[in-house]
Amino acid sequence: MFDSTFRAGATAAVIATLWALGVAFVSAQAPTPTVPSLLIRNVTLVDGNGGTPRSGVNVLLREGLVASVTSAATEEAALTLDGRGLFLLPGLTDAHVHLSGMSWTERTAQLKRVLQGGVTMVYDVASDLRNTSDLARAALVGEIESPTILYAALFAGPAFFTDPRVVATSRGYRPGDAPWNREIAPGTDLVRAVAEARGAGATSIKLYAALDAATVRRIGEEATRQDVRLIAHSTVFPARPSDLVAAGVKYLAHAAYLAWEGSPPTPDFPRRARGDFAGVPADGPVMTRLLQSMKDNDVALNPTLWIFAEGPGKDDLASLRTPWMFAVTKRAQEMGVTLAAGVDSLTAPGDPLPMIHKELEVMVAGAGLTPLQVITAATRGAAHALGVDDQRGTVAPGKVADLLLVGADPTVNIRATRLIRHVIKAGRIVHSAAPR
Ligand SMILES: [Zn+2]
Known part of the structure; x- marks a missing residue:
């Protein structure tokens, strides 16, 4: 038992060292691409907590996370998505x-x-x-x-x-x-x-x-x-x-x-x-x-x-x-x-x-x-x-920006989750579809 504990500890130390070197090497060669900030304006939010949808919401995404959820339209971002008529929910x-x-x-x-x-x-x-x-x-x-x-x-x-x-x-x-x-x-x-x-x-x-x-x-x-x-x-x-x-x-x-x-x-x-x-x-x-x-x-x-x-x-x-x-x-x-x-x-x-x-x-x-x-x-x-x-699992500041935008209110008709307009993974739009 002592022997295996010792070995596990030593291995962890070696891995930690290699990991540190590896990160330094990778960042010198190829910086991790950053995700441009994205502001979803004027959307109706179904935040995952079970409350009724809130309209006229602005959701700012930055560095893969939800940065803010507000009613004011004062935020700036590299990219903007017009959320009018759309319903935003957690992925x-x-x-x-x-x-x-x-x-x-x-x-x-x-x-x-x-x-x-x-x-x-x-x-x-x-x-x-x-x-x-x-x-x-x-x-x-x-x-x-x-x-x-x-x-x-x-x-x-x-x-x-x-x-x-x-x-x-x-x-x-x-x-x-x-x-x-x-x-x-x-x-x-x-x-x-x-x-x-x-x-x-x-x-x-x-x-x-x-x-x-x-x-x-x-x-x-x-x-x-x-x-x-x-x-x-x-x-x-x-x-x-x-x-x-x-x-x-x-x-x-x-x-x-x-x-x-x-x-x-x-x-x-x-x-x-x-x-x-x-x-x-x-x-x-x-x-x-x-x-x-x-x-x-x-x-x-x-x-x-x-x-x-x-x-x-x-x-x-x-x-x-x-x-x-x-x-x-x-x-x-x-x-x-x-x-x-x-x-x-x-x-x-x-x-x-x-x-x-x-x-x-x-x-x-x-x-x-x-x-x-x-x-x-x-x-x-x-x-x-x-x-x-x-x-x-929810849309709130600090949460991972994994999000779904659909074209009708899914809290009225659950089949609206099928009306996918945009899918966002870690703050990046990975899929968009025309309305149908
Ligand atoms: Zn199973």
Whole structure:
């Protein structure tokens, strides 16, 4: 232990030195291009905080950040954008994506299209992180046009590691040994497992399947100690949703899986979308207690409604599951649980825009949320669930200038998020489209 600590410290010192030299070298050779300041005049602002839109607003962007949000038109900037008739909102986040399974060329083309479709941040919740981390790096330094990419490593019990998806995203390792796809068995060294997940670049760990409550609790303690954010499927079998809340998880994926809080236990994790929806009413005491504890412990819900209601997750149980997950999502909103919009399918054939627009429409038309509530779920709510709302998800001074301008009021009709006029990434206009 002493030896590895010493080595880690020495390595960090060497990296710090190289980094300092590297920065000096780069800045001498090629100064980082600065983004010209941009003033968006006279726009109607939907700031991501959930309040009603404000018209006649001027938003100044400088050095990639929002510098000011005012009603006065006194600011000067290198560039000006006339915002009359336009609605400005934070760029959208898709808080549930998977970036494995495509070639680099296909994936970077998709990410560019997704950015142009109004999505400025995505959260990869299980993939081959060698691939995802390189995409994230390329996006960060401007090699590709892409949303900002955050990502999680996956932990699961031994039963999960025959799944073909985990085998495909662990090539070169025995399934379960890859730092980003880690099997957690009774003898697993959790200190090392969490440290290696961090080493793979993940800022969070996703608990996926086949873990019991005691193991989930031990992972939670170690993740807290190493300052790694913990997220999970809404059930991981045999651990229930409330076991995940108790372990310190900050984001639960898939509203439908919450039914396992009251469904008869099964060790069979592939059945996770087949809870006892008739026996566990969405407005009954079991779900009320669970949602209240999510609210009290600041645990966000990522509902993924479209994929089960209309997408590839729709099956013979959909007629029971769909109204249940709509009702539980609505109830979560009413009880003050943070909602984080995310699709689990970044794009789909036949829709030129990223699927987050469809998800927002289903959250309104199916679950009965207001357009303003679902915009908040795709902006501030998602940023909060990912732990980055101090920098992203709202339009306010000091926040990263990732913005979307649309041609009609999305708080009246959510389909207006599709009427994209400009997309701004870190203060730079990266896409503009004519009105339609
Ligand atoms: Zn997923």
